[in-house]
Amino acid sequence: MSYRADQxxxxxxxxxxxxxxxxxxxxxxxxxxxxxxxxxxxxTHIVExxxxxxxKGELESQFVKVESELSAISACYGAAAAGSRAFTATSSHGLxxxxxxxxxxxxxxxxxxxxxxxxxMGAPWNIWTDQSDSLSQRDTGWLQLYCExxxxxxxxxxxxxxxxxxxxxxxMVNIDGFILSHTMxxxxxxxxxxxxxxxxxxxxxxxxxxxxxxxxGSAATPDNFYNMRKYMARAMKTVPRIxxxxxxxxEEHFGRSYSAIESYRTEDADTIILVSxxxxxxxxxxxxxxxEQGVKVGLVKLRLFRPFPGxxxxxxxxxxxxxxxxxxxxxxxxxxxxxQELRAAFYHLDKRPGILDVVISLGGKEVFxxxxxxxxxxxxxxxxxxxxxx
Amino acid sequence: xxxxRIHGRGGQGAVLASQIxxxxxxxxxxxxxxxxxxxxxxxxAPVSAFVRVSDEFINLRSQVIRPNHVxxxxxxxxxxxxxxxxxxxxxxxxxxxxxxxxxxxxxxxxCRIVTLNISSIAAGFGLGSRIMPMVNVPILxxxxxxSRGVSLEAxxxxxxxFISANPEGNQKAMKEAFEQAQTIN
Numbered sequence: 307m308s309y310r311a312d313q314x315x316x317x318x319x320x321x322x323x324x325x326x327x328x329x330x331x332x333x334x335x336x337x338x339x340x341x342x343x344x345x346x347x348x349x350t351h352i353v354e355x356x357x358x359x360x361x362k363g364e365l366e367s368q369f370v371k372v373e374s375e376l377s378a379i380s381a382c383y384g385a386a387a388a389g390s391r392a393f394t395a396t397s398s399h400g401l402x403x404x405x406x407x408x409x410x411x412x413x414x415x416x417x418x419x420x421x422x423x424x425x426x427m428g429a430p431w432n433i434w435t436d437q438s439d440s441l442s443q444r445d446t447g448w449l450q451l452y453c454e455x456x457x458x459x460x461x462x463x464x465x466x467x468x469x470x471x472x473x474x475x476x477x478m479v480n481i482d483g484f485i486l487s488h489t490m491x492x493x494x495x496x497x498x499x500x501x502x503x504x505x506x507x508x509x510x511x512x513x514x515x516x517x518x519x520x521x522x523g524s525a526a527t528p529d530n531f532y533n534m535r536k537y538m539a540r541a542m543k544t545v546p547r548i549x550x551x552x553x554x555x556x557e558e559h560f561g562r563s564y565s566a567i568e569s570y571r572t573e574d575a576d577t578i579i580l581v582s583x584x585x586x587x588x589x590x591x592x593x594x595x596x597x598e599q600g601v602k603v604g605l606v607k608l609r610l611f612r613p614f615p616g617x618x619x620x621x622x623x624x625x626x627x628x629x630x631x632x633x634x635x636x637x638x639x640x641x642x643x644x645x646q647e648l649r650a651a652f653y654h655l656d657k658r659p660g661i662l663d664v665v666i667s668l669g670g671k672e673v674f675x676x677x678x679x680x681x682x683x684x685x686x687x688x689x690x691x692x693x694x695x696x
Numbered sequence: 697x698x699x700x701r702i703h704g705r706g707g708q709g710a711v712l713a714s715q716i717x718x719x720x721x722x723x724x725x726x727x728x729x730x731x732x733x734x735x736x737x738x739x740x741a742p743v744s745a746f747v748r749v750s751d752e753f754i755n756l757r758s759q760v761i762r763p764n765h766v767x768x769x770x771x772x773x774x775x776x777x778x779x780x781x782x783x784x785x786x787x788x789x790x791x792x793x794x795x796x797x798x799x800x801x802x803x804x805x806x807c808r809i810v811t812l813n814i815s816s817i818a819a820g821f822g823l824g825s826r827i828m829p830m831v832n833v834p835i836l837x838x839x840x841x842x843s844r845g846v847s848l849e850a851x852x853x854x855x856x857x858f859i860s861a862n863p864e865g866n867q868k869a870m871k872e873a874f875e876q877a878q879t880i881n
Contacts, residue, residue, distance in 0.1 A: 322722050485757050489731040490715050492722060492753070587755035674758045 321495050325486035326351035328456035328493055329395065329421050329479075332463030334365050335501040336419070339390035339508075342370035342381035344400060347433050348483040349423040352395040367393075375400035379407040379420075386416035387522050389513030391467065393418065397483055398425035398439045405443065408476075412447025412538065414522045417470030417508070418477070419463055420448075424583065424634075425483040426669040434670020435483040437583065441611070441635035441643040447538055449477045449545060450612040452582040457493040458609075459486065461562060464496070464505060468552050471508050473541045482584035484670070496560055504559045542613045549610065566615040569622050571597060572604030577685055578623055578659075580648060581632040582608040585666070585673060589632070592678035603682050608644070616651030623648075628660035630685060633693075634667050641693045663693045698749040698845065699760045703779050704769035707739040709832030713767070714745035716858050717836055720850040721749045729754045742777050749845075767839055768792060769831050780805035790839060792831050810880055812838050814873055821869040822862060833859060837870030841877025848874045 323331065329352045333341070341360070343353035359365040370381045375396050382392035396404065401422050411418065422440050426432040440450060451466065453459040459481045466477035481487055512520060526534060549566060557563040571593055572578055581589050586607040596603045606622050608615070623629050633642025640646060645663035652658040664681060667673050681688075681696075688694045700717065704710030711732045718730035729748040746760040762782040768774050771793035779789055780803050787807045791800060792814040800809045814831045824830035833855065840846050852867055859866050 320722075322719055322728075484731075489729060489757065490718055491729045492727055584757050587757045590755045672758055674761070675756065 319494070320492045322490050322492050323456055323460075323495070324351060324488060324490045325456040325459055325481055326423070326488070327355050328460040328495075329463060329481065329487075330355035330359070331495055332460035333393045333395075333419070333421070334359050335496060335498060336391065336393070336464055336467050336505055337365070337507075338367050338393035340368045340370060340382065340385035340392045341394065342372055342378045342385070342392070343394050344372055344375050344378045344396070346375070346397045346400040348425060348487045349395045349397040349400070349421070351487065352421060352423070356393075375403040376407065379404040379411065382418055382420075383407055383411055383414070383416065386411070386418055386510075387414070387514050389508070389510035389515075391418070391471075391508040393420075395421040395423070397423040398427055398433075401439045401443060402427060405446070408443055408446040408448060410523060411476045413534070415474040415538070415541075416476060416522075417467070417474055419466040419470060419479060420476065421459070421463065421479045421481065423483040423487045424480050432669040433483070435485055435583075435634070436668045436670070437480070437635040437643070438668070440478060440480050443478070444612055444643070447475060447542070448612060449473075449475055449542075449610075450480060451477065451610055452480045452608060453482075453486065454584050454586045454607060455493070456486065456489070456491050457562070458564070460493060460495070461556065461560070461564070464501060465549075465552055465556055465564070467505055467508070468555075469545065469549055472548055473545055474511075475538070475541055475545075480583065486584040494560075494562070500559065504556070545613050546610075546615060546617075564609065565618075566610035567618045567622055568607040568609060570605040570607065572606060572622065572626070574602055575604035576602045576627040577604075577630060577682060578626045578628075579603065579605045579630045579632060579678070579682070580608060580619075580623070580644065581605060582611065582644070583634070585632060585634070588673055588675055589678050592675035592682070595675060596679055596682060601682065611644075611647075614647050614651060619648060619651055620655065623659055624652075624655070624657065626659045628662060628685060630662050630664050630681060630688075632664055632666040634665075636665055636668070636693070645693075660690055662688045662690060664688070665693055665695050697754070697756075698747075698765075699763045700747040700749075700765045700767065701760050701763040702745045702747070702767045702769065703773050703777055704743055704745075704832065705739075705773065706741045706743050708769045709830060710743050710769055711745045712858055713769070713832040713836060714747050716833070716851065716854050717839070717846065718747045718749075719857065720836075720846050720854040721747070723850045723853055724846060726751065727753050731757075733759065742773060763787065765839070765843060766790070767835055769835060771795065774800055774803065779803065780807060783807045788842065790835065790842060792835055810842055810877075812873065812877055812880070814838060817869050817873050817876070821865040821872070823865050823869055833866040834869040834873040837872070837874035838877040841874040842880065
């Protein structure tokens with residue numbers, strides 16, 4: 307375990323942490339009132355480290371040990387209903403087991419941050435990374451962020467609370483299982499007082515209170531229900547603007563800049579790779595190598611998946627010839643999840659790039675820079691109608 | 697970019713060794729990265745861990761397949777696992793064994809093979825048990841002595857963050873392995 311408590315004082319300096327410990331540090335800095343969690347590979351380090359922090363008295367959170375992921379998210383639901391800041395982490399089948407309460411959470415308009423270590427769904431049993439677990443939760447009303455580095459993972463937890471508590475919707479921060487969770491790498495760890503001034507204590511507008519009795523999640527008539535869903539859709543619609551403001555505020559505060567999508571060497575690119583998560587890192591290396599050979603290729607990293615940043619993507623990809631969408635989740639019978647979303651975003655436009663549905667990896671199938679280069683090299687032979695499997 | 701692969705068996709601390717080494721490079725001002733072969737690790741099963749070192753932040757996250765240097769914690773592994781896989785002619789393989797390098801002439805590949813009895817050093821300083829000495833820390837000292845790519849001082853500084861058992865024994869064993877390795881040509 308690379309966790310350590312002896313953070314030196316003074317200016318923030320670079321340190322090294324496992325991706326999972328970076329998440330734990332991020333969560334710790336946000337001082338959640340309640341952490342409820344159940345271990346699952348490859349997420350376990352996150353909640354182990356948090357429980358150690360609580361045990362040592364470095365973090366004053368209620369750590370609720372539960373018997374399943376369904377209970378973990380339900381305990382967070384109860385905590386949020388009582389006006390508390392809640393945190394949990396899970397992965398794969400654990401997230402699937404939470405599915406019902408994910409809907410309840412967003413529907414009740416409770417904020418929280420959940421970190422999901424992306425891992426394949428069985429069968430067959432597989433502990434390695436893909437995005438089937440989180441992308442199949444896209445319709446639950448949660449915001450979804452995807453991280454490339456340990457730094458991004460730590461920062462996304464902090465930004466996640468800021469956004470969640472403004473729009474009153476929960477945020478899922480996704481990190482690649484193993485590839486990010488189990489890699490130790492350099493990052494800046496913010497000082498606690500810096501985060502304290504950036505992220506204030508959560509003041510819930512409504513909460514369970516015996517002095518002022520009210521209820522959440524009780525029955526709603528069809529018209530009321532419809533309206534509440536309409537307001538939820540409106541709230542989701544405000545996210546891109548709020549997130550932009552938050553990224554700006556975060557940069558002013560911490561000096562690190564983020565955006566919903568990020569373009570890398572896309573100027574004059576004929577072919578652009580659309581990728582999310584830690585795979586963006588390896589893909590960058592491939593782009594650099596291909597550029598050295600004169601191949602006009604670039605990359606767009608999708609940090610925000612829900613709400614889907616369609617307008618940003620149209621701006622970033624609209625003038626390229628073709629987009630290679632790197633999918634790590636498939637809706638069987640309809641193709642790669644990310645490709646479908648991108649196609650829908652471009653549908654209303656006459657001028658749009660060729661969108662190629664590439665199933666680049668599932669269940670941890672290794673992607674080397676050479677793999678990426680091969681796909682780019684074959685781009686002209688790929689099908690535009692069908693998913694491209696290798 | 698420098699790439700290092702460490703072979704061990706589950707329970708030998710190969711992953712921890714990769715983290716200590718990675719952190720030592722970091723302390724010397726480098727960007728580094730450490731990660732294991734991803735899987736459910738069982739005691740005794742062959743495992744490997746990787747370290748990457750660069751002057752810039754490392755974006756590459758795929759497994760190391762062309763390591764510059766290879767460390768083998770358990771002599772038997774050198775006979776059952778393809779420890780030379782991907783190692784170039786300028787690279788080396790450091791094997792913890794009581795046998796001379798010639799014993800490993802059958803290993804395919806043109807790289808240099810260095811052997812050192814690290815188990816005996818570890819046992820001498822009370823690391824692990826006589827039957828299964830813990831060599832994951834002293835082998836790093838040997839690595840520093842042979843590669844001269846990382847200093848013993850940085851390794852010493854990195855150690856306390858990762859190792860709480862027998863800190864003094866580990867430091868001394870690492871130094872001893874470093875000194876013995878420096879005498880190898």
